[in-house]
Amino acid sequence: MEKQELIRLNKYVANAGVCSRREADVIIAKGLVKVNGVVVTEMGMKVSLDDEVIYKGKLLNPEKKVYLLLNKPKGYVTTLDDPHAEKTVMDLVFRACTERIYPVGRLDKDTTGVLLFTNDGELAKKLTHPGYEKKKIYHVFLDKEISEKELQQISKGIELEDGPVAADAISYSDPADRKQVGIEIHSGRNRIVRRIFEHLGFRVEKLDRVLFAGLTKKDLPRGKWRFLSEREISFLKMS
Secondary structure, three states: OOOOOOEEHHHHHHHOOOOOHHHHHHHHHOOOEEEOOEEOOOOOOEEOOOOOEEEOOEEOOOOOOOEEEEEEOOOOEOOOOOOOOOOEOHHHHOOOOOOOOEEOOOOOOOEEEEEEEEOOHHHHHHHHOOOOOOOEEEEEEEOOOOOHHHHHHHHHOEEEOOEEEOOOEEEEEEOOEEEEEEEEEOOOOOOHHHHHHHHOOOOEEEEEEEEEOOEEOOOOOOOOEEEOOHHHHHHHHHO
8 A cells, every 4th residue: 555645734734724834833732633533732743644633523634625526327336445346436537636535425336427526525424414405316217108197106205115205306308208207306315216116116227317416417428527616516515
């Protein structure tokens, strides 16, 4: 494993956006900073990115915050490190930046579409929290036609093995093709969209997430990534 570069603790604290380096010296001297659970008051102490540095109960991250959107292709596992996976989403973004980013939430191996990456732990936690109700929209391709009555059933709510679930909105994606459905849902439960349709006897042949927390993959080819705009970042943090 590559040895982590050591940096002075005051620089680490300043880079995390807490304060200036000079002010960091003051809060360190006051015993307000912990490194790996131990209060540190020594000015010149050096730490690495693998160390846990806490100020006022908050874990600090000295790296620049990065926000990146991938249009995930089929066949890639959403994981940081899976020795059994042939291809992971990290393979697609590993050259994007020097900061260590990770996916926010998961998409099944065979599900395509919008996937966010960041090193902003606070935002990632917010977006994946069960109480966070930002909408997700999926384009679903089914193995057979689905009726209006069945769409209404999904809209009203169905009972799965881990509790009830209802779509926030659901309709045909193409009025001429009743095998294609658009579904808006905020539940983050595992494989939730596939399980909704499987419960009613359908097989999902293709599943594409077209929107997540206000982010879309518009004009972004499958397998490609882009950095978020300042406006998109602000919107995510405010929502």
